[in-house]
Amino acid sequence: QVQLVESGGGLVQAGGSLRLSCVSSGSIFGFNVMGWYRQPPGKERELVAALDETGRTNYPDSVKGRFTISKDNAKNTIYLQMNSLKPEDTGVYYCRAQESLYDYWGQGTQVTVSS
Numbered sequence: 825q826v827q828l829v830e831s832g833g834g835l836v837q838a839g840g841s842l843r844l845s846c847v848s849s850g851s852i853f854g855f856n857v858m859g860w861y862r863q864p865p866g867k868e869r870e871l872v873a874a875l876d877e878t879g880r881t882n883y884p885d886s887v888k889g890r891f892t893i894s895k896d897n898a899k900n901t902i903y904l905q906m907n908s909l910k911p912e913d914t915g916v917y918y919c920r921a922q923e924s925l926y927d928y929w930g931q932g933t934q935v936t937v938s939s
Contacts, residue, residue: 826848826849826850826921826926826928827848827849827928827930828846828847828848828849828919828920828921828928828929828930828931829846829847829849829930829931830844830845830846830917830918830919830930830931830932830933831844831845831846831847831933832844832845832933833917833933833934833935834934834935834936835936835938836909836935836936836937836938837937837938838909838910838911838937838938838939839908839909840909840937841905841906841907841908841909842906842909842935843903843904843905843906844860844903844904844906844917844919844933844935845901845902845903846858846860846901846902846903846904846919846930847899847900847901848900848901848902848921848928849900850900851897851900852895852897852900852901852902852921853897854923855877855921855922855923856876856877856922856923856924857874857875857876857877857920857921857922858874858875858893858895858902858919858920858921858922859871859872859873859874859875859882859893859919859920860872860873860874860891860893860902860904860917860918860919860920861917861918861920862913862915862916862917862918862935863915863916863918863932864912864914864915865914865915867915869918870884871884872884872886872887872891872904872917873887873891873892873893873904874893875893875894875895875902881893886912887906887913890906890907890908890909891904891905891906891907892904892905892907893905902919904917906935909935909937910937911937911938911939912937913935913937914935914936914937915934915935916932916933916934916935917932917933917934917935918930918931918932
């Protein structure tokens with residue numbers, strides 16, 4: 825059973841930056857897709873960044889050009905660099921890792937962007 829632990833959330837002013845980290849208890853080398861999702865207050869969870877095993881990335885238009893997903897296999901960690909943050913980026917950010925039939929989620933980290 826793999827555990828994912830996010831960190832790096834917090835309170836930041838609009839225009840600021842944060843870097844989220846997600847550490848896996850096991851190797852991330854075998855995951856087909858890893859990604860970051862967020863759940864704004866009162867809304868459904870949504871994808872903000874994905875990275876597949878080939879290195880291909882996927883971002884929704886709302887964060888494209890501002891957010892960057894990356895990984896460090898040696899540290900079993902994926903990152904989400906968030907720049908030019910906006911109040912609408914506020915939410916709980918979750919890490920997800922998928923491998924064949926397995927689908928793992930972290931517990932989430934809160935990001936609050938003040939205007």
